[in-house]
Each structure stands twice: as C-alpha cells, then as structure tokens.
Amino acid sequence: MINAVMVGLGWWGKHSIEAVKDKSEKIKIIGACSKNSEQHSAYLKKNDLIIYKTYEDALKDKSVDAVILTTPHTTHTEQIIAAANHNKHVFVEKPMTLTKSDAIMCVEALKNKNLKLGIGFSRRFQPAYIDLLKMINDGEIGDLLHIEGEQSGPSAYKLKEGMWRASKKESPGGAMAARGTHVMDAMISIAGAVEKISCISERRVLDIDLDDTTSMLMKFKSGISGYLGTIYVTADIWRLHVYGSKGYLLMDAETRLVKKTLDNKETVINYPNANIVGLTLEAFADDVAGKATFPVTTDEAIDGVAAFEAMVKSAENNNNWISLD
Template identity: 45%
Template structure:
C-alpha cells in the first residue's frame, strides 16, 4: 500500500528532485495544503541554495538522488530536473519501486521515452507527466462538447503560447542549452499545446516544425511553430512583457 493513512485517506510520501524555481513551486503548491500528498525529502545538485526552503517546508535535503531511492519511507519521486535527466531518473526510480511524476517533456528521444515507460510497466509503478492543461475547465468543456456532439465534427485547431520566459534565464542557465531544448520553445512549453490537441483529437499523423532565435542572440530557439497535416499548433516564447495562452477549435455540426 502506498503512503500512510490519514483520516482514512492514503497520503503519498513524496520526494522532490530538483529545487530550482519550478521544483519549489511544486512543493509550495501542496505542502501543508493537501491531504493526498506530502513531501518528506528532497534532492538537488546544489543543496546549499535550497536548504532554507527545505527547512521551511519541513523535509531533509540530500545531494544525491540515489539516497532518496534507497529510502523505504518514500513512496514516489517528483522530478523537476533538466529534460535530459528525465528518462534515466525515471528508470532508476522504477527499479527502486518508486512511483514517478515527471515534468515534461518525458524524454528528448523516442527510444528513451519508450525505455522509461517500459521500466515503469515492468516494475508496476505509476508514471505521470506534468501535462496539467488537461485539467483546465475550459479544455475539459471542449472535450465534453466534442464527445456529446455539441461542437460537431472537429475540423481545425490552432494554439499559441506566448510569454517572457526567454528573458528569465541568462546564457549559462540549463534552459538556454540547445542540448536541453532541441526543439526550441516547443521542448519545454509548446508541448503543452501539442498535448492539449492530442487530448482533444487523438494522434497526429504527421508533423514538421520551424524554429528560430528571434529575441536573443544566444541559447535555444525562442520562437517555434509546428504546423501539421491536421493540426496547426504554434508556440512562441518571445513576447516582451505579458503571457498569453490560446487554443482555438473549429467544428461543423452534421
């Protein structure tokens, strides 16, 4: 049985891996607020930077991922680490019989994604990916409208995800690395658009992309679009000051 009972509910005892700004956001969003999950440990490559945060939220901090995997008091790991780490960390967690929630993308290569999924299946642990848009009320309503026929036959979708993220990270930050973002802005953020469209319409038959640096002269491509034969998602990280997310759908009632 996973976790411990609290008032007849199972509480997942989780460890956070990676305590940069997003890892801290994940912890702060639930710690002391949720009766379903509690962070009981953490690991980061730079523990001296996150010790104060860990102390504030009441869990010990380690400098090695392996220490978390060896702890029988931990049920699951939450990965907020660089993209290229995900597959290897998922496989290690599965072999240690820990459930996994990983930030997107799942992996940077199809073979690695398949290996991670296979490891979790073979070890009978749950693997979840941070595609939280699927739980947005508006998107869930569109899904319902497609399911019950109110929207009719789906003809077209397009999306745009703009924001000032490219300005947040300086040259040396891992998010500016082309190795960590081989698909440019689509790697870490535009995947939300793609997943939302998969959620609404199913598999994409074919796709291609175009990508460029439009804002800064270093780092990953900040403007990426991915038209396809049936869907037209677009992603941009180059808006100078404000963020905007939009998904449009068009249907025809028969």
C-alpha cells in the same frame, strides 16, 4: 496519502512543493534533493523537508513512495529508470524525454514493476479545458476538422548563458519544451496521435543560442489538421481553438471558454483560477493509490514525445514534413 520527494529545486520545483504543502490530503512532499542540495538548506528547513544529499539517497529511503522530477530534460530517462529499479512511482515534468525510444523505455521500465507514471501536463486540469473536452465528446461542434493552439510568453528574456534551460540541447524548438508541449498534449488528447509534422524554429531576438520563434503544421492520424505556435519572447498567451462542422470551441485564455455555432450565437464562460499544479500532483497520487487513472495515458505520453522529436527533426531539415512511425 503518498510520500514523495522533489528532485530539482529550481523555481518550478519549489512552486510545485508549495502547490500541495498544507493543501493536500493525498500527497505529501517529505523531502527534496538537487545537484547542490546544501545550497537550499534554509528553504528545506523552513518547509520541514528532509535534505537528501543525492538522488540515490532519496531512492534508498523506504518511506518514499514516489519521486517528482523537475530536472533537466536530458536527465529524465536515467532518473526514471533508476526510480523503477528502486520501486518508486514517477511524476516527471514535461517533456518526459526528448526521444520516442527513450519514452518507450521509461514506460516499459515502470510498467514491468507495476509502477505509475504522472506527467506535468497541468493544463489538463483547467476547468475550461475539461468542459471543452466534454462538449467535443458530446458532439456539440460536430465532426472535428482542425485545431489551432498557442502558448507563448516572455520567459526567455530571463534566461542567461549557462542556465540549463538556455541550452539548445535541453530546449530544442525554443519554447516548445517549456510552453508549447502543453498545447501539443491538449491537441493529442482531442485529435489523437500525430501522423506528420512540418516545423519552422528560429532565433529572431535572443542573444543566447536558443530559438525564440517556433511554429508548425500537423496532420493527425484521425484526419484532423492542426497548427501550433510557441513564441518565447512575446506577451503571455494561451489559445486552444477547435473547429467542427457545427461550430467552434475556443479557449482564448486558460480560464475562458467561447462556444460559437453556425448561427453566430456565442456563449462565453469565465472560470475562476484553479490550483492546476496541485490538482495534477493529486491526480498522480490517486493513480498510485488505485483510486483513479491519471488522465494522460502512457500511449499519449509516448505520442507527445514522438511529435516533439519529429518537430525538432523537421526544423533541423529545412522544415521538411516528417512522418511519425
């Protein structure tokens, strides 16, 4: 079992703590810190967690194997480099960074110390997604032609001026950082790196200065085309639709998979809910322990950030197609 510290105690940090507390034999969160750790002292004491006043204090604790970063996106690069300098493995919430150059720097810093990187792409652990990927790899829908995906929901209505997630600096592309990046990661895991991208991202409803309606077209280096949409002010939806020359596979919810073949025969599989946040953290722990490789490769992590950065650049430049290096 590895010992980890939660860095960031917003709702997602606490949700992540509870996803493994008294449930995992692979990872134990022994303490936490935030910019105002003392304000969370009641919660931390209730959960028998060490209160670290600063991130530096947590990094200096030799009993800590890894840090889990649920912090503002613009802080990730500095925090990952600091963790590497203190020989700590890193699990970071998505997006890892906001620029490809920072992503490469973080990956190299960890690699140079033989440290592991995990990223919070929890949808990789949905049983429906795992089966979808296997069916694709087994050739059940033939040659891949096109992928469409969406993750949307109403969470931006909860954002208020002054919250870090309500800042364009932290959340360029509206819901892309919070939601759409999960779909981008799934697409990259299937189609490979993005070659070019064109994005429209606008504020249509919100009172705060944050985009709420974002969509993009993509061409992957593999030749596959794609579309991704992420809306911050509508009802919840997850959709991943993979078209092949022999049929298609459709996740029209996180726990439902549809397969349709050329003869119009349709197979529907419903799955139980899974503790995907806990499974993601346990997969990271397995990688640290040398038992299994984390499913998101460092190349895929960098490719995802590169696509994110290109998406933002396109939206800021009249939706022009942006080619990735």
